[in-house]
Amino acid sequence: MTLDSHRRRRRRRTRALLCAIAALPATHPNACDLHQPRFSPEHATPETARTDRTRIPRDIRIEQGGFATADAAAACFGARYHDDKRAEFVTFLVHTEDGWAYLTPGKGPRNARRVHTEALHRASNDAGHALLAVAHTHPFGMPYFSATDAATVLRANGPMYLTNWRNETWRLAPEDVRSQLERRGFPSTTISVSRLFSAPGMREGWRGTPVAPVVNPVRRADR
Numbered sequence: 525m526t527l528d529s530h531r532r533r534r535r536r537r538t539r540a541l542l543c544a545i546a547a548l549p550a551t552h553p554n555a556c557d558l559h560q561p562r563f564s565p566e567h568a569t570p571e572t573a574r575t576d577r578t579r580i581p582r583d584i585r586i587e588q589g590g591f592a593t594a595d596a597a598a599a600c601f602g603a604r605y606h607d608d609k610r611a612e613f614v615t616f617l618v619h620t621e622d623g624w625a626y627l628t629p630g631k632g633p634r635n636a637r638r639v640h641t642e643a644l645h646r647a648s649n650d651a652g653h654a655l656l657a658v659a660h661t662h663p664f665g666m667p668y669f670s671a672t673d674a675a676t677v678l679r680a681n682g683p684m685y686l687t688n689w690r691n692e693t694w695r696l697a698p699e700d701v702r703s704q705l706e707r708r709g710f711p712s713t714t715i716s717v718s719r720l721f722s723a724p725g726m727r728e729g730w731r732g733t734p735v736a737p738v739v740n741p742v743r744r745a746d747r
Contacts, residue, residue, distance in 0.1 A: 557588060578644055594683070598685035602686075605687070607691075613630070616659070618655060630644040638672060657683045666728055674696065
């Protein structure tokens, strides 16, 4: 066997090995599947399937998971649901042995500026999930966190995520709210949050901490 023929055979084996590796199921750490079917009102429970109610999914499960961070899970949820211009979506983040995930979201009433989420929270708990953070969209109005959002973060003592209609995702933590209140000389109470939001410069809401956008979505060819 000549040296050239040996090299050609080795190159063929290498190509065959690479093709075999490429055919294996792909894994996508922090990958977000933007094409997966989304929750819609026809998937809601019969008693909540109305445009003036918060639509609660009949089956609340992990919609997408395996993320390295809560930020990545929230950004994926936001990238998938921020473009609905008439209603807010709300979900909860959980942590499993595979990493961070977000649950099937609920959908708020049409054109509502405030969405009641108590029933959705209760249904998500009843489905057996340990809820660690909440994430929601702002389809209109304030591009950042509202006074209601900040008060909820303070009361629940847990983080909240927001994705606005520009697909910008932000995180607000309890310590962010407390430090801002202390800086302005307010006690850490929900009433103080309302007073803080009446101050100049809060018209667009509270920005919080920016979250990196989805940078490696799963493409159709990857699915």
